[in-house]
Amino acid sequence: MRDLPPLSSLRAFEAAARHLSFKRAADELAVTPTAVSHQIRQLEDWLDTLLFERRVRRVVLTPAGQSLYPALREGFDALLRGVDALRKPPERAALTLSATVAFTSKWLVPRVAAFRAACPGLDLSLHASDDPMDLRAGGVDLAIRYGRGVYPGLHSELLLQDRFAPVCSPRLGVRAPADLGKHPLLRFEWRRVEDDTPTWPRWFAAAGRPYKTSGGELVFSDESHSIQAAIAGHGVALASLVLVAEELASGALVQPFGPELDGFAYHVVHLESARNAERIAAVRRWLLAEAKSFPSRASPPPSRKRPGTS
Template sequence: MFNLPPRLDAKLNSSQFSNLFTFQVAARHLSFTKAADELCLTASAVSHRIARLEAELSIQLFKRLTRRVQLTEAGERIFEILQRTLGDLSEVLAQPVDADLAGPLTLYAHPSIAHAWLVPRLAEFGARFPGVTLDLRVGNDSVDFRSRKIDLALYYGNGEFHGLISHKLMQERVAPVCSPEYADRHRLFDSVQQLEHCTLLHDSLAWDHAAFDSEWAMWVRYHGAGVPMPKRGVTFDRSDLCVTAAVNHAGLAIGREQLVSGPIQQGKLVLPFGGFARCGEYDYYIVHPALEPLPRRVSSFIEWLYECASQPPTI
């Protein structure tokens, strides 16, 4: 029986459990790159998760050598414990899946949150719940649960969903974003007056009944009078298309923190006028009809969404 290293026997949160699994895969391969391939992540994301785990547990798990990584003594001990524990768990999971955790689950989501936040995380859900078949549909409309066989919806809105049950998943903050090249070319850093010479990128369907420039108008109201608004603009019907245009130097978009943290960490986008701010009342909500109890596969998916929302964004 191994003695646990210091602090490992302390209470672990959901983020640390996720990062321990990332560590187990990296330790098995002794390669962050091979672990990234297995986990459908980037090597930098694997490195970031393991570094965060080491910092939170105050344990060095790997020695970073020139062209490879090597487990430390503590890393070896933790890896052996994880291998044994995950092996026992695999034997249990190899048994037939519980019937109420199997079957179809249809999710309707706004396109931008689906593309930029949800889809990159689906491999983890599939690995954890192999018996659930997810059918993801996207659109900007408010879905009619009575006429369409939808279990859940994932919306960006103000929380008003009449006749439905809603749960706030994540709070959102916003800020103008653009490529570093665009910011340099227009001398935007800490100079909001230069905005009048720029092209604004608009999400015309940011939320129900939004005007084409609602997000920019919300940001200007938050910052008060004196912010010059240019006449030039390009309009899309999805926030992620605005972001893609911004990455490719087409102008300035209103970036939602939950959706643009990755491109910012990667250096593809910058915040020329400062950090994110909570300028309005719009957040992400899980919505479903009043149904008690919810099928277990649906409630498990909701719990998994909350677990994802509790973790810091990764590249």
């Protein structure tokens, strides 16, 4: 008999250490935070050592906790692989891909037919969320992350580099930066604003013009809503050229002038030792092929209408 503490206490510790939160661990295990705390206390008593420092509104792993967590994580991963190997495989292979709400609706959904043609034996489930999903928690096999490209513990490949520029309906008749004062500026709320976040103040600074909102502003919580408002002619949006490429190509939107601002990048990420490796490889190849055929930037408008464009 192996002299081990109760499995329930080990599960509670592994989940709490992974999330650094008793509440999130409780949500994952479908128990109360009090139950998680009790299980971890039981484990600490069994080991006669503290595993967490309880601080105001957060917990931090002690050196002992930091030492125990990797071994438990690897052990549970090995258990999961063993159990998965014995499960009856589904009739059709399936994979869940997570991405932001805007990228899912504007880039992935229009390409579903192309995916079915490229991977006819694989069912794809799209998970749209602006909260990055924990791939270790299960439920999501592959993700497209939008940011600076630093994703520790994950295999990452560049999918698309983003750029931002003013776009609007051609019905507005916007021809020059001076016309911006005649229409509302459309924007969405970034989850985090930093010095290099593409915002209207940064665009005006790059264009060498004072930041003015004499036409007013319309603010949206979702990026795709600001794009739809621009298509409807409600104002001028500072939009991702990746997300509006189809509308620029069809003429539903125009990019009347520059400059363009660097955005962040879309990366395809998955666990280094991911389950469903063959399925992940197939979807990754399809995504990279789609990105390769995707225009790196929208067709530029006439140079005389784009002062300040690099």
